[in-house]
Amino acid sequence: MKDLVIDLEAEKTEILKRYRALLRASKSTLQKGDKRMIRKAFDMALESHKDMRRKSGEPYIYHPIAVAQIAAEEIGLGTTSIVCALLHDVVEDTDVTLEDIELEFGKKVAKIIDGLTKISGVFDTNSSLQAENFRKMLLTLADDVRVILIKLADRLHNMRTMEFMPRDKQLKLSSETVYLYAPLAHRLGLYAIKSELEDLSMKYMERDMYSFIKAKLNEKKAEREKFIRDFVEPVQKVVADQDLHADIFGRPKSIHSIWNKMKKKSIPFEEVYDLFAIRIILDSTPESEKADCWKAYSIITDLYRPNPDRLRDWISSPKANGYESLHTTVMGPRGQWVEVQIRTKRMNEIAEKGFAAHWKYKESSTDSGLDQWVQKVRDMLKNPDSNALDFLDDFKMNLFSDEIFIFTPKGALIQLPLNATALDFAFEIHTDVGASCIGAKVNHKLVPLSYKLQNGDQVEIITSGKQTPKEDWLNFVVTAKAKAKIKSALKEEKRKIAEDGKEILERKLKSLKITYNSENIHKLSYFFKLTSTQDLFYNVAKGLIDMKDLKEYQASEKVIENKPQDKIENEQLQSLVRNIKTKDSDVLLFGEDLQKIDYKLSNCCNPIPGDDVFGFVTVGDGIKIHRTNCPNAAKLMANYGYRIVKAKWTKQLELAFLTGMRIRGIDEVGLINKLTTVISNDFKVNIRSITVDSDNGIFEGSIMIYVNDTEHLNNLTKKILQIKGITSVERFDSAVEKAS
DSSP: OOOOOOOHHHHHHHHHHHHHHHHHHTGGGOOTTHHHHHHHHHHHHHHHTTTOBOTTSSBTTHHHHHHHHHHHHTSOOOHHHHHHHHHTTHHHHSSOOHHHHHHHHOHHHHHHHHHHSOOOSOOOTTSOHHHHHHHHHHHHHHHOTHHHHHHHHHHHHHHHTOTTSOHHHHHHHHHHIIIIIHHHHHHTTOHHHHHHHHHHHHHHHSHHHHHHHHHHHHHTHHHHHHHHHHHHHHHHHHHHHTTOOEEEEEEEOOHHHHHHHHHHHTOOGGGOOOSEEEEEEEOOOGGGHHHHHHHHHHHHHHHSOBOGGGOEETTTSOOTTOOOOEEEEEEOTTSOEEEEEEEEHHHHHHHHHHHHHHHHTTTTOOOOHHHHHHHHHHHHHTOOSSOHHHHHHHHHHHHSSOEEEEEOTTOOEEEEETTOBHHHHHHHHOHHHHHTEEEEEETTEEEOTTOBOOTTOBEEEEEOTTOOOOGGGGGTOOSHHHHHHHHHHHHHHHHHHHHHHHHHHHHHHHHTTOOOSHHHHHHHHHHTTOSSHHHHHHHHHTTSSOHHHHHHHHHOOOOOOSSOHHHHHHHHHHHHHHHHHHSSSSEEEESTTOTTSOEEEOTTTOOOTTSOEEEEEOSSSOEEEEETTOTTHHHHHHHOGGGEEEEEEOOOSSOOEEEEEEEEEEOOTTHHHHHHIIIIIITOOOEEEEEEEEETTEEEEEEEEEESSHHHHHHHHHHHHTSTTEEEEEEEOOOOOOOO
16 A cells, blocks of 8 residues: 655645634634634644544544634634633643643643543443543533533534544444434533434444435425525515515435434335525524514414414423523415524524523523533532442433423422422432322322323422332432432441341351351352442341351352452453454454354344344343344443444344334225235245234334345345335334343
8 A cells, every 4th residue: 555645845835724714714803812822722732742643544633623723613612712622632642641631731730631531541341431531521410511621522523533543433423413412512502512422322323324315305405495485485585574584494404313203104205305494593682682582473373373272382381401492383485394593693602502692691691501400410420339330321411302391389490301200300309308208299289109190280399207208219210419419328228238238247146156257248249149238238137138048158069259249240341352352353253153152142132143233242042133223222332332233233144133114005906915915925024923913004013034134134024115105114113232
């Protein structure tokens, strides 16, 4: 291969050009001395990364400059953030230390960069280095939200420039992005960045569908633009007559949101009508904002008939991330539903730039949803017991889900995540109220603790002095606050019982003439496969370990290595990953002629030959093969990247794999007969099970069949769609299974 010829002079010129563009982007926020500080950070980054190159062959310094540019231009951050963005990789990748940074730029910058620097080193199998890094980053969110904002800028640039990375890296980064970073951007109100992150992730995780939707959107572009012009023209005229100043334009929906709609409603692309939204952005004074938005709403609904079920008023009750807007769906001139979003310039800036713009307008804005959110993050982080993976799950569930508004008996408003229960509400009021809660009245009707609340419910909590938190409460509460409080109450209860168990065990060991010391207690814990000595004492107190078991331990000649079980498992896992990754190549080839590799096809997505797949190394179950678009894929790759192995199918001959097909259509006489004839006779495919449901002339069936590969399945799908009366055929996954 010919050596890459590098023109250093041209690169120097390009670096300076990019640096000047960064200064132009940050001009609006620059104050005295800021330029000098940015220059100092730029020089340090340039020097530190001088011998480094990106996968594309470009100088590494292009990356920190681009991240700083995104932070300044697209998020609207100031000088401190620009400095941190320029330096965000130096501690991790070069000899520069945090102490050097603090010396040059002060404590604040050093703290933010520490938050952006990944943890390296040893970790156990029950957690994961990725989850620990997420937690470290989120810990700094409570102190300084800029850490997350710079991290989002960093991730956005990495996703934009990912085409030169190996496929497994692309999948890992895309999974992390869709699992954690896109929801974070959404939560912080950065809608433009959130949409782009989702689209870029989809580009690598669902390549075919992404290309298909993109091509379809381009095909219809001219037609769509004409429709938008026809729709907007009469609106502009009336808006001008009413003396409102507004920009009105059509904005295409993101590819990811169109794909979501297709999945949710099980419809083809052609039936997704709202491929774009009309946006009306008003130039209003702070005092007339609300009135102007409703005035614009009135103009729209005079011209076009609204759908009464589709009005969303986030002006009277803004979202928790500060988002304010009025959304309505109206019937357009060609019998097509069109979404219209009405907001002011201030609201639009908050919607585009989220947190950064929120602080800018803080004096004039009455909404403190973001402040409450950061406070909730702080409360979550106070819980020292959860491991990083539990923490991440709680964090995702609570802080990324949509919120509902619940009223107290006196009319105060409380925000809770979607699917919150009466018990969550009780803990939200006060820990003691939650701990002693025995029931609730929702809209004056008695309901159990597990009752799922609906938006707008009024809730009154009923308590009793005799009530204490129960283990099964953890099965239905969803807020992190409730979970943490229940866990700590149960832990306290367990600790008291364990104290009694300790005394009982001491007496029993004495009678067996076994010395009661910490070494023997540890050995006993390992013998009974318990994770802690407290569990040992607890089991003794509960009668789960008695004299017979202790005598068994005494008789056991087996030498119990004084090493915790999770460390043993960890070492097994590490060697398993190492062995697999060093076999011939780093791609795991599997199929009929490689039976010696212990692999299983996972039940959650039933992969078949031809699917894009990866291997996931489990401790006791060998390697599990998942499809890259499996419902579990994002979570597995985002949390356990180090256990992911690249995988490819070898050529299959006549092996059959189980997959599911969901078929819908108009129920006609003999339809099932035609269907089974096509499947069994024409394609020689075995049917494992078939369930059919017919409701008022609509036919819906689920069929589990054995096919050879994706080509076989696609041909079968085409043939079924040719049967008269069949309207849609789609492959479906089995139930989502837990990561093992």
